[in-house]
Amino acid sequence: MSLLEIRNLAIHFHTENGVVEAVKGISFNLEKGETLAIVGESGSGKSVTGLALTRLLPEPAARYVSGEILLDGRDVLKMKGDELRKLRGKRIAYVFQEPSTSLNPVFTIRSQIAEALKLHRPDVKDLDAEIIKCLDLVGITNPAQRLHDYPHQLSGGMQQRVMIAMALACQPDLLVADEPTTALDVTIQAQIMDQFRELRSKLHMAVILITHNFGIISNFADKVAVMFRGKIVEYGPTAEVLRNPQHAYTKALIQCIPRLGARQHRLVTIDHAALEAAS
Amino acid sequence: MIAYIFRRLLYAIPTVFGVMLITFILFFVWGSRETMAKAQLGQRARPTEVRNWLHEHGYDKPLIINAAWADSTYHHAEQPWWDSIFIQQIKNFTVFELGESDFNREPIGEKIRSGMIPSLLITAPAMFVGLFLAVALALVQVFYRASALDTGMTVACAVLMSIVPMAYIISAQNLMAVTLKWFPAFGFDLQGWGTIRFLMLPVTVMGVIYLGSDVRLYRSIFLEEIAQDYIRTAQAKGVNARGVLFKHVLKNGAISLITLVVAHLPLLIMGSLLIENFFGIPGLGGLVVNALQKQDFAIVRAAVFIGSLLYLFGLLLTDICYAVADPRIRLS
Numbered sequence: 382m383s384l385l386e387i388r389n390l391a392i393h394f395h396t397e398n399g400v401v402e403a404v405k406g407i408s409f410n411l412e413k414g415e416t417l418a419i420v421g422e423s424g425s426g427k428s429v430t431g432l433a434l435t436r437l438l439p440e441p442a443a444r445y446v447s448g449e450i451l452l453d454g455r456d457v458l459k460m461k462g463d464e465l466r467k468l469r470g471k472r473i474a475y476v477f478q479e480p481s482t483s484l485n486p487v488f489t490i491r492s493q494i495a496e497a498l499k500l501h502r503p504d505v506k507d508l509d510a511e512i513i514k515c516l517d518l519v520g521i522t523n524p525a526q527r528l529h530d531y532p533h534q535l536s537g538g539m540q541q542r543v544m545i546a547m548a549l550a551c552q553p554d555l556l557v558a559d560e561p562t563t564a565l566d567v568t569i570q571a572q573i574m575d576q577f578r579e580l581r582s583k584l585h586m587a588v589i590l591i592t593h594n595f596g597i598i599s600n601f602a603d604k605v606a607v608m609f610r611g612k613i614v615e616y617g618p619t620a621e622v623l624r625n626p627q628h629a630y631t632k633a634l635i636q637c638i639p640r641l642g643a644r645q646h647r648l649v650t651i652d653h654a655a656l657e658a659a660s
Numbered sequence: 661m662i663a664y665i666f667r668r669l670l671y672a673i674p675t676v677f678g679v680m681l682i683t684f685i686l687f688f689v690w691g692s693r694e695t696m697a698k699a700q701l702g703q704r705a706r707p708t709e710v711r712n713w714l715h716e717h718g719y720d721k722p723l724i725i726n727a728a729w730a731d732s733t734y735h736h737a738e739q740p741w742w743d744s745i746f747i748q749q750i751k752n753f754t755v756f757e758l759g760e761s762d763f764n765r766e767p768i769g770e771k772i773r774s775g776m777i778p779s780l781l782i783t784a785p786a787m788f789v790g791l792f793l794a795v796a797l798a799l800v801q802v803f804y805r806a807s808a809l810d811t812g813m814t815v816a817c818a819v820l821m822s823i824v825p826m827a828y829i830i831s832a833q834n835l836m837a838v839t840l841k842w843f844p845a846f847g848f849d850l851q852g853w854g855t856i857r858f859l860m861l862p863v864t865v866m867g868v869i870y871l872g873s874d875v876r877l878y879r880s881i882f883l884e885e886i887a888q889d890y891i892r893t894a895q896a897k898g899v900n901a902r903g904v905l906f907k908h909v910l911k912n913g914a915i916s917l918i919t920l921v922v923a924h925l926p927l928l929i930m931g932s933l934l935i936e937n938f939f940g941i942p943g944l945g946g947l948v949v950n951a952l953q954k955q956d957f958a959i960v961r962a963a964v965f966i967g968s969l970l971y972l973f974g975l976l977l978t979d980i981c982y983a984v985a986d987p988r989i990r991l992s
Contacts, residue, residue: 590681
């Protein structure tokens, strides 16, 4: 049995301006310890898919129209409030895009990580020691001195490491990283991705990496799902998709990656009208 | 922190001076002293009567400085140059000598001290109970946002806001005092616990008058918080709705609430003009209204001075509360 299996999932948003079909019947699956990259442009439905895994979308505006989200064979969409909360943070944890707004500005790092530990690992006696261990794991130097810092006292890269430490504190089976490096500068991006790579093998957890950047997935993800307008247009092992893309949108996305040392030419753009007509 | 408070108190000095200057210009330069005298003596007062009145109240001195101090022919020459209305006023206010009433020469300091207690007895409970109730109702609305209950409460708030305060006062007096005879409609007496009898009606009415708009305001503050990224992070951690609301939303919302509430705390002493007048409470609000009606400008000037001091104190209090509530603000 797969760790996670999504079958024909469709999600609609009911807004004042009518119904938006954000996700239109997607399916994929993920084994234990496996890494899946969901790639697509803004508005393609990739973040919505990530949030849907633990039903974090704002209901009743968001409606799960059809499909199943099976975690170890149990349907998340059929779970009640209490069951869902035991899932969130404990089995599936999140790292979001913008660390500076994703951490609560008025609580210390210690209190924010401790909140997760108290909820899901009540057996932990020495909270401070456990939190220091988590911070150390994500490469924060002098973690003991950082405990009582507030988020604004840390740099963006450090804040994202704290987010990761918080996500890992309860040893989840699946980590959903939603554009985890988009808000960071390039050198920090590389450091954070290395960190993910190291932690993934150390903790044997599955990872879903949501990104619009094909460049960072090539030696990171086992397989890739390309999303376009709420659908998965291409799905397969990363190396294969990169070497031999089938769908026009995937080809276009791969062409968009700027390469160091390549002959100078205008950056490739994606012709939406043509793609729309083709699909 | 202490250095900060000290610095802020120093900054307050020019502000208070500015308030005194503007008050002085309004009352003595723009308004004339003869009008002041005639307001008390009657329009048909004789010039000698006016002169005597001005002399008795010390209003016959030069306005800004005693320019005649060097001129031996002028009868003010024996006085030093600082013997003027403006400098005298600043000197008196600085040591909290508020002078005496233009109307009956009663000491103003005494009047203000005795008016403070009834005022506070009305405004403080109305404010704190009102704040607590409004925050609680706003949180209920946010908890059940976009439901029929939320809509219903919004409509109720709009209704509460739309009714004129006078209607609350009169209908409360009519129902609770005249028909049911539970509380007196009018009057006040300081008599220990018995005072509560006189307080129930004005406190309740004052609370109800502001409830609708307060709930609307706090609801929008909390709704803004609940849309923040860190709320989603908390939910993703598995925190339940109660924890999200009372811990994450309330603490962040408190920062906005402080702006609205704390600056007005010291002004509670000044009382409520409307409530005190209609319920016959001998508080500061009533004192000022009466002084205005009797054109007793000495009392009005003192009230403006005290009010501005209290407001400055409220602003300082606000900044200190910010530093306590928001770790991003450190006063140094």
